Amino acid sequence: MQRDAEDEADRAESGRMRVRRVLIEPLCRLGLRRRPRISAEDHDAMLRRLEERFAYLDEPSLSVLCEGVERAAGGDARNLWPDEVSIRNWAEQLCRPPGGESRLVRSWLASAAGRAAWDEGQEVAVALRKYLRRHGRPPHDFDLVRIRREADAWRHKRAVIAERVDAGSAGQSDLDWERRFAEAVDLVRGLVFSGEEGAA
Template identity: 40%
Template sequence: MQTVETGGKAAVRQHLIGRLTDAGLSRPKGMTADQLAAMQGRLVGALAYMDPENLMTLAEGVMDMAAGPLRNQWPSEVIVRNAAHALQRPPFEQPRIVSSWLASVEGPQAEAGGWLVPLYRFLRRAGRPPMPYDMRLMREEAGHDSRQLTLIRERVAAGSASDEDRAWLVAWQRDEAEARRIVRDGATRRATGDGQSPSEGQSTGDAA
């Protein structure tokens, strides 16, 4: 059985790389055959998320953007990627800092302080380390979340919770579970000596 990744890459090779090769696109002046192959390999990996129909449309568009005096050379990788993103945006990818920061000593500190979910959501949204001002806002958000959790759970117990209440609770619990999983994974790696977190030594956990 093919995996999604294998199927996606196969579709890029067939509907984009293969189509453009069959159409006669050649490597640009100054680019070696190995460099062209490497660029095509990067495109295969980067565009594996695209639907076959969009890949076919992309191939036709790339032919219209062909470079060189005879308009028969591959355009740059950036041009191809930009055209691909215009047709179909890549799926959301969680910023790497979410896992690296929560898996460091920062994660357990946030969990102990009761603001793990606000920290997780901030990192996912901002994609950067929090500053002292951000930390204050997250602690305020944690207080609001705590009150909201108590209120909604009381409504659920009383049978008076609205659909909006239940949706908020499900989203919060989902984010809490994911954040705690990352924290546990980080604690396990530290316990086994599997490297040092990039944020150790620059803790913000005590910022006010």
């Protein structure tokens, strides 16, 4: 057990060093500077947070992120670090952090809004999860219209597949799609009802 913890700590340190070597140091060498309204201490703390947060990224992903940050540099001379949240969002678009769903997806689906989507239909809840994962923000009213439209399409597809199964004409692609969808339903069910066991 202690050895496993030591190995995990070594991997984390190695990941932080990789972030420093492939992302942060090259950008500093290029001349990226802290934004004027940010203190030196806060800027250094941001860079340490980036090292910690991006330790899971491999070298190719970090290289792509480095290029993206360079191109997004701000200021008149295009030599100021972008804000931290932008860098984090770009990294997540490249590769999601390990450990499952983001905090937004977990908290939103576990909220009253997630339960309401589940009560409206499993397909609606799955479509809501897909939206949250893709856009990384809560849906607006017009987004909910699209979410429900996608859920309706999935509901129809599931009904068609069920008819094919009953008739003995379902193909392997039908069965694979329904299996994947059922797995998504199980995952969403766990997220929606995640707080109930502890509250009981």
